[in-house]
Amino acid sequence: xxxxxxxxxxxxxxADAFRGDGEIVANPIGTIPMLGGRLAxxxxxxxxxxxxxxxxxxxxxxxxxxxxxxxxxxxxNPYRMMLEITWSGCRHVMMGATQIDRFxxxxxxxxxxxxxxxxxxxxxxxxxxxTINDPTSYWVPxxxxxxxxxxxxxxxxxxxxxxxxLGSQAARFHRIPRVVSNLGTFDFETPAHTMRLxxxxxxxxxxxxxxxxxxxxxxxDGVPESRAPNAEExxxxxxxxxxxxxxxxxxxx
Amino acid sequence: xxxxxxxEDDVVAELHDGMTLGIGGWGSRxxxxxxxxxxxxxxxxxxxxxxxxxxxxxxLCAAGKVAKVVFAFVSLDSIPLEPHFRAAVxxxxxxxxxxxxxxxxxxxxxxxxxxxxxxxxxxxxxxxFRAHPGLRTIRSPYDDGEELVAxxxxxxxxxxxxxNRGDQRGNGQFLSVDPYMDDLxxxxxxxxxxxxxxxxxxxxxxxxxxxxxxxxxxxxxxxVVEAPYGAHFTSCAPDYERDEAFQRQYAASAKSPEAWDAFxxxxxxxxxxxxxxxxxxxS
Numbered sequence: 001x002x003x004x005x006x007x008x009x010x011x012x013x014x015a016d017a018f019r020g021d022g023e024i025v026a027n028p029i030g031t032i033p034m035l036g037g038r039l040a041x042x043x044x045x046x047x048x049x050x051x052x053x054x055x056x057x058x059x060x061x062x063x064x065x066x067x068x069x070x071x072x073x074x075x076x077n078p079y080r081m082m083l084e085i086t087w088s089g090c091r092h093v094m095m096g097a098t099q100i101d102r103f104x105x106x107x108x109x110x111x112x113x114x115x116x117x118x119x120x121x122x123x124x125x126x127x128x129x130x131t132i133n134d135p136t137s138y139w140v141p142x143x144x145x146x147x148x149x150x151x152x153x154x155x156x157x158x159x160x161x162x163x164x165x166l167g168s169q170a171a172r173f174h175r176i177p178r179v180v181s182n183l184g185t186f187d188f189e190t191p192a193h194t195m196r197l198x199x200x201x202x203x204x205x206x207x208x209x210x211x212x213x214x215x216x217x218x219x220x221d222g223v224p225e226s227r228a229p230n231a232e233e234x235x236x237x238x239x240x241x242x243x244x245x246x247x248x249x250x251x252x253x
Numbered sequence: 254x255x256x257x258x259x260x261e262d263d264v265v266a267e268l269h270d271g272m273t274l275g276i277g278g279w280g281s282r283x284x285x286x287x288x289x290x291x292x293x294x295x296x297x298x299x300x301x302x303x304x305x306x307x308x309x310x311x312x313l314c315a316a317g318k319v320a321k322v323v324f325a326f327v328s329l330d331s332i333p334l335e336p337h338f339r340a341a342v343x344x345x346x347x348x349x350x351x352x353x354x355x356x357x358x359x360x361x362x363x364x365x366x367x368x369x370x371x372x373x374x375x376x377x378x379x380x381x382f383r384a385h386p387g388l389r390t391i392r393s394p395y396d397d398g399e400e401l402v403a404x405x406x407x408x409x410x411x412x413x414x415x416x417n418r419g420d421q422r423g424n425g426q427f428l429s430v431d432p433y434m435d436d437l438x439x440x441x442x443x444x445x446x447x448x449x450x451x452x453x454x455x456x457x458x459x460x461x462x463x464x465x466x467x468x469x470x471x472x473x474x475x476x477v478v479e480a481p482y483g484a485h486f487t488s489c490a491p492d493y494e495r496d497e498a499f500q501r502q503y504a505a506s507a508k509s510p511e512a513w514d515a516f517x518x519x520x521x522x523x524x525x526x527x528x529x530x531x532x533x534x535x536s
Contacts, residue, residue, distance in 0.1 A: 118343065121334060124354075124384065126355060154383075158378040165378065173374075
């Protein structure tokens with residue numbers, strides 16, 4: 001029986017990435033992660049700080065995709081203040097990744113050689129600063145061997161191998177708590193900090209995940225199914241946080 | 254009392270080939286587009302553009318004004334990738350120096366404070382060192398001995414920002430929520446230009462917004478250009494939001510040289526900002 005969508009499973013998986021964070025700034029980027037952050041605060045992480053997507057911290061359960069929704073503003077948070085929060089170590093960001101490798105190196109800058117890119121994308125944005133200063137998780141809506149690659153073309157966010165080479169002092173704030181994709185959830189809780197399959201979403205097989213991944217994943221015995229949304233979570237997602245179903249627009253199926 | 258009122262063309266007359274030019278705003282938000290268009294139709298060339306990049310970067314690349322872009326991102330926000338910028342990079346018509354948003358911020362702050370760098374952890378272990386070949390590390394002279402990145406000062410020959418209100422003496426007022434890097438760009442630059450939606454009397458500022466919105470005192474500006482809808486088609490909240498339909502038209506102009514020529518003839522190669530406003534139906 002499945003009375004919830006894959007998008008809703010992904011929202012819950014993103015929410016769970018913030019479990020245990022307490023009173024820090026959760027900065028989920030993108031529709032599904034933003035819903036996840038807001039769901040986490042509405043349920044098991046009530047002290048998280050969350051933005052309206054721009055320069056304000058809002059304390060109410062703000063719906064996404066409703067431009068005129070009333071905001072209860074807690075604090076002013078322009079971009080420069082967000083950067084300072086990042087450097088001070090009280091933020092957990094969930095970014096996207098055009099490429100990610102087995103150590104969690106992320107690329108959002110460009111595809112192809114750095115000095116002659118085939119595709120120029122966004123740039124480094126805040127990825128180097130995020131990954132050296134704070135926990136950084138990732139959301140990948142299109143899990144494929146083109147995204148989960150053996151080696152990323154450009155290291156924007158640093159993975160565990162790069163952090164390891166920097167040493168325990170320089171990299172003491174580096175951590176990648178979670179990767180959530182449309183197929184499953186992943187972490188780096190392995191001896192060499194290489195990516196491990198943590199759970200598969202309902203309806204997805206381990207073999208499908210392996211086939212869609214361009215490097216060798218750590219596969220534990222008996223991979224569990226990702227947590228299904230409970231009734232309270234479904235109500236919050238559907239009626240409060242995303243009444244216009246932006247989650248399905250970003251992520252059909 | 255100095256009256257700093259000027260036109261877009263007055264600003265362009267202060268610029269020269271090869272300059273390093275900081276442009277305020279963020280992505281497709283609060284960009285000084287009336288001045289950017291004036292630069293695009295000028296005979297300036299070989300500019301180094303420093304920007305939290307949006308259509309300012311793309312338009313100047315398309316117009317052939319740019320030798321180098323210094324950036325942490327270039328985006329149209331609702332259209333994630335800037336098509337004219339992409340085309341310029343992928344065809345290797347321009348050089349790039351890449352930053353993290355944080356080293357960009359610290360670099361402007363260092364320039365504003367007249368120090369050569371500011372220390373940070375940002376960039377350690379990443380390919381920022383390949384994308385910004387001038388980047389160096391520095392060892393802490395204190396007992397921790399930690400190796401840090403020395404984010405280099407980003408010194409600007411000129412800066413151009415667009416804000417909501419100003420007065421004729423060159424004070425500026427942000428009514429939008431986020432100042433982005435605008436005040437820092439003015440502090441980091443030798444020649445400082447500000448366009449505003451509206452010039453008001455100094456005594457009228459507090460009727461527009463709270464005292465905390467008066468973040469650009471006049472010693473930071475050399476000229477003020479009154480340009481209603483000066484940020485169009487980017488947003489300039491609370492005065493107006495982004496013109497998404499026009500932005501899509503702009504993005505589509507990257508599809509072919511003919512499409513760009515048509516866009517340029519219709520919206521860039523005009524006598525002045527008033528003619529632009531008439532062309533887009535805002536006058």
